[in-house]
Amino acid sequence: xxxxxxxxxxxxxxxxxxxEPYEHVHRGxxxxxxxxxxxxxxxxxxxxxxxxxxxxxxxxxNADRTVADDFGRVSVPPEDPxxxxxxxxxxxxxxxxxxxxxxxxxxxxxxHLFVSMVDVRRxxxxxxxxxxxxxxxxxxxxxxxxxxxxxxxxxxxxxxLVPATIRRTIPGALIHQFWHIPFPPPDVFGILPLGVQxxxxxxxxxxxxxxxxxxGYARNFVDCLSRVLPDAxxxxxxxxxxxxxxxxxxxxxxxxxxxxxxxxxxxxPRTIEMSDTLRQRYAPGARQLVVSVDRMDYTxxxxxxxxxxxxxxxxxxxxxxxFTMLLVATPSRTDIPVYARLEHDxxxxxxxxxxxxxxxxxxxxxxxxDNVDADLLAAVYRAADVCVVSSLQxxxxxxxxxxxxxxxxxxxxxxxxxxAGAADELSSALPxxxxxxxxxxxxxxxxxxxxxxxxxxxxxxxxxRVSNATIEDWLDSILSAAEAAGRTLKADAAAL
Ligand code: GDG
Numbered sequence: 001x002x003x004x005x006x007x008x009x010x011x012x013x014x015x016x017x018x019x020e021p022y023e024h025v026h027r028g029x030x031x032x033x034x035x036x037x038x039x040x041x042x043x044x045x046x047x048x049x050x051x052x053x054x055x056x057x058x059x060x061x062n063a064d065r066t067v068a069d070d071f072g073r074v075s076v077p078p079e080d081p082x083x084x085x086x087x088x089x090x091x092x093x094x095x096x097x098x099x100x101x102x103x104x105x106x107x108x109x110x111x112h113l114f115v116s117m118v119d120v121r122r123x124x125x126x127x128x129x130x131x132x133x134x135x136x137x138x139x140x141x142x143x144x145x146x147x148x149x150x151x152x153x154x155x156x157x158x159x160x161l162v163p164a165t166i167r168r169t170i171p172g173a174l175i176h177q178f179w180h181i182p183f184p185p186p187d188v189f190g191i192l193p194l195g196v197q198x199x200x201x202x203x204x205x206x207x208x209x210x211x212x213x214x215x216g217y218a219r220n221f222v223d224c225l226s227r228v229l230p231d232a233x234x235x236x237x238x239x240x241x242x243x244x245x246x247x248x249x250x251x252x253x254x255x256x257x258x259x260x261x262x263x264x265x266x267x268x269p270r271t272i273e274m275s276d277t278l279r280q281r282y283a284p285g286a287r288q289l290v291v292s293v294d295r296m297d298y299t300x301x302x303x304x305x306x307x308x309x310x311x312x313x314x315x316x317x318x319x320x321x322x323f324t325m326l327l328v329a330t331p332s333r334t335d336i337p338v339y340a341r342l343e344h345d346x347x348x349x350x351x352x353x354x355x356x357x358x359x360x361x362x363x364x365x366x367x368x369x370d371n372v373d374a375d376l377l378a379a380v381y382r383a384a385d386v387c388v389v390s391s392l393q394x395x396x397x398x399x400x401x402x403x404x405x406x407x408x409x410x411x412x413x414x415x416x417x418x419x420a421g422a423a424d425e426l427s428s429a430l431p432x433x434x435x436x437x438x439x440x441x442x443x444x445x446x447x448x449x450x451x452x453x454x455x456x457x458x459x460x461x462x463x464x465r466v467s468n469a470t471i472e473d474w475l476d477s478i479l480s481a482a483e484a485a486g487r488t489l490k491a492d493a494a495a496l
Pocket of ligand 1: 395
């Protein structure tokens with residue numbers, strides 16, 4: 001990926017995320033390294049290589065300790081060491097309480113407005129506090145090792161308390177945080193115990209810059225903070241919060257993907273071969289192929305998607321057999337009961353629908369319930385006539401952008417939930433409200449019936465948008481805004 005120039009990145013970079021970029025695992029008597037999985041890690045890895053920075057993350061691999069030094073440090077990438085991965089070990093109790101518990105059973109449903117699923121426990125909160133302290137200490141230790149005032153880039157909702165903690169120890173650090181998921185409005189945030197609300201907001205105000213995917217989430221953050229900390233002042237023109245003598249800026253940076261890399265993957269001979277096989281198998285002749293790709297997560301609207309299909313096949317029997325639904329649902333967070341139940345419900349629903357509607361030469365829904373390689377995903381995107389993203393809430397949704405990047409021939413229809421952050425940018429997609437089942441089915445019908453010319457013109461607009469807002473653009477704008485925030489805040493502090 002061609003990286004931005006980063007002329008402004010004159011401080012040592014320390015990145016903090018829950019997932020680590022390289023995981024060491026025992027395999028067949030030896031140790032294997034699992035390279036960056038997932039788009040975000042792959043996008044950030046080159047920046048760390050370029051800047052010889054430090055990445056602090058949870059040690060999730062069962063051979064991680066074997067290869068790291070006494071401090072949990074290991075040089076990566078293994079074949080050509082360029083930066084330091086600093087691993088943080090969590091006890092089983094903290095994986096349960098911090099990660100599965102407070103982060104994924106309280107904050108995740110809360111931020112996605114799944115109020116009835118929010119499960120707050122004192123022990124999980126304590127574990128979240130403890131884990132945040134552990135990660136903060138690791139960042140501080142790395143900063144001391146490197147020397148100078150670093151730029152610390154914190155990722156996501158796992159680490160709301162980290163910025164303020166680091167700030168207390170290294171006042172001159174430039175700290176900023178990207179919040180990948182939605183931020184809830186005050187009434188929903190208000191479900192949390194008062195003390196927890198205050199601690200989270202104060203923790204985040206340790207940042208120089210808070211980064212969100214959309215205007216709406218940024219506004220929600222400001223509304224929450226105004227309610228929780230009435231003494232905080234927000235200057236809307238400057239997008240600046242002032243609280244207890246410190247300032248935090250708020251910015252909107254919709255995340256993107258490595259467009260060139262997806263286009264390259266989609267054009268590989270083996271991808272084309274896989275894509276042709278998918279079409280021959282599931283969409284022979286005039287039959288169309290509708291696809292979806294998600295982690296198996298209740299926020300992605302998989303159950304509603306299946307209901308819309310059921311509604312369509314029942315109310316418009318002539319649609320049966322005209323398309324196959326290829327549903328890629330990657331297992332996720334299976335240790336959390338709600339996720340295990342979702343998996344069970346989705347599998348059940350698919351078996352039931354296939355039993356009811358299948359014909360001799362047609363299986364209505366084909367499920368891929370596995371972790372698949374990126375080139376197979378590219379083949380799925382390439383093979384599709386229609387891609388459906390039906391999130392009930394979603395910070396951005398990268399799948400929508402990946403589908404567009406892979407449509408190098410300019411065809412294909414994107415059906416996109418109004419409740420995905422991506423909908424703000426991708427206005428030429430077919431919008432859908434996944435809660436309104438009949439209308440969802442109607443929209444699928446519109447997508448399937450859309451004339452080639454309209455498909456091409458909508459896709460041209462989508463491709464134009466995505467090619468002009470890539471992951472490199474995102475990195476460039478976020479890192480330069482963080483540097484600028486650091487500069488102006490320093491000037492503000494001098495003037496105070
Ligand atoms: C959060 C926010 C925001 C999926 N299955 C496989 C696989 N994937 C890849 C896709 C895509 C990514 O996972 C999923 O993208 P989402 O955008 O849906 O992400 P979330 O995991 O929900 O993450 C989200 C994102 O952060 C970034 O800020 O967009 O709103 O919830 O890249 O391709 N990749 C591979 N095998 C799979 O089986 N290799």
